[in-house]
Amino acid sequence: MKLLREKVMNEGIVLSNQVLKVDSFLNHQMDPVLMREVGAEFARLYQGEKITKVLTIESSGIAPAIMTALELDVPMIFARKNKSLTLRDDILVEKVYSFTKQETNEITVSKKFLSNEDRVLIIDDFLANGEAAFGLARVVEQAGASVVGIGIVIEKSFQPGAKLLQEAGYRLDSLVRIASLENGTVTFA
Amino acid sequence: MKLLREKVMNEGIVLSNQVLKVDSFLNHQMDPVLMREVGAEFARLYQGEKITKVLTIESSGIAPAIMTALELDVPMIFARKNKSLTLRDDILVEKVYSFTKQETNEITVSKKFLSNEDRVLIIDDFLANGEAAFGLARVVEQAGASVVGIGIVIEKSFQPGAKLLQEAGYRLDSLVRIASLENGTVTFA
Known part of the structure; x- marks a missing residue:
């Protein structure tokens, strides 16, 4: 995606070989036009896939997810992140380990918002080790719903x-x- | 706002005299069309006010704020909520007490995203005791910027x-x- 690539080139700050800071347009300050374009692109990619719900995790996933959901004309759900919860029978819970923060969080979604007929598109801002994405996928599968992508x-x-x-x-x-x-430079794949 | 009022009437769940649950369209599952309409309405109300930034706080404020920012064609910033932080000189910090959770959080915004020339519109999902809104306003004022509304x-x-x-x-x-x-019923003002 050209606009996004340019933003990463022009505004991304390489903090280390592992960490790219994009807090000027994606995860602190957000560029709403970019978010709309991101949503339109995900909607285009999943057009015809009969998505019924878009699922993300708080907080940086919310803006791209709501724009995607708007384009697909389906509800969006954001999973909540908690240190730990007393067990409740009305929520789906999965554990997610954060390598960045070196801690395990529980992510939760209310059971009433995911059914076994749902076809779910998971959206997130970053993919690194995949812990959050796998956690969200397990939440969907726990509900008997399908992870379409x-x-x-x-x-x-x-x-x-x-x-x-x-x-x-x-x-x-x-x-x-x-x-x-590496070498303080973003190299695209 | 008619659409919002209908949503509150049809889907809001009165949990107590103090608590209204709206997790089917505003703070867990979100209705993207409603969020777009909310954004359009805030943009209409602040048209001509030369807003330069929209500011909110994670997580439920993000969707209405990004839609408002899109309509106003300005960046959106979401303040982060933390238990407590080691002091850093590149961030604006304010304490916010939550009556619901009975705890004090620090909310933070990077200094680089707010300047004394900014005219800021603060957006949030709920207003109860006003702690979050006052905290966000203090962040804006700490930066020397103006809270327009x-x-x-x-x-x-x-x-x-x-x-x-x-x-x-x-x-x-x-x-x-x-x-x-009261009496498990929503009465509008």
């Missing part, structure tokens, strides 16, 4: 998430794929 | 936030105002 705004292809998701049989669509952040 | 999706007018914000001199625009949740 996983749409990622920025994939760090040098980390294992993309390969693991594809090996697990998921359809994966990343709008920008980064091969390397 | 505060746009709220659902105001619980029987709680003190609305009155306190107006007494403090802020322009407040709430799309739906709820006078009471």
Whole structure:
């Protein structure tokens, strides 16, 4: 996606070989026109797939997900992240480990919003190790619903998430794929 | 706002005299068409006010804020909520007390995204005691920027936030105002 690629080139800050900071347009300050274009692109990619729900995780996934849901004309759900919860029988819960924060969170979705007839498109801002995407996919499957695909705004292809998701049989669509952040430079895949 | 009022009537669940659950269209599952209409309405209300930034707080404020920012054609910023942070000189920090969760969070915005020339529209999903809105306003003022107004999706007018914000001199625009949740019924103001 050209506009996104340009944003990454012009505004992305390489903090290390692993970390790309994009807080000027994606995960703190957000560019609404870019978000709309991202949503339109995911909708185009999943046109005809009879998506019934878009699922993401708070917080940076919400803007691309709501724009995608608007284009597809379906509801969006954002999973909540909690340190830990007392068990409740009306929610779906999965554990997600964050390599960045080195902590395990529980992600939750109310059971009433996912049924076994749902065809779900998962959207997230970043794909690195794939923990969040796998967690969201397990939530969908726990509800008996189908994961039709996983749409990622920025994939760090040098980390294992993309390969693991594809090996697990998921359809994966990343709008920008980064091969390397070495020498302080963004190299696209 | 008619569409929003209907949603509140048809899908809002009164949990107590204080708490209205709207997780089917506003703060867990989200209705993207409603969010677009909410954004269009805030943009209409602040047309001509030369807004330069829309500011909200994660997570439920993000969808209405990004739609408002899209209509106004300005960037959106979402403040992050943290338990507590080590002091850093590149961020604006304010404390916000949550009556619901009975805990104090720090909300943060990177200094680089707010300057003293900014004219800011604050957006949030709910207004109850006003703690979040006041915290966001203090962040804006700490940066030397102007709070042009505060746009709220659902105001619980029987709680003190609305009155306190107006007494403090802020322009407040709430799309739906709820006078009471007594007897398990939503009464609009």
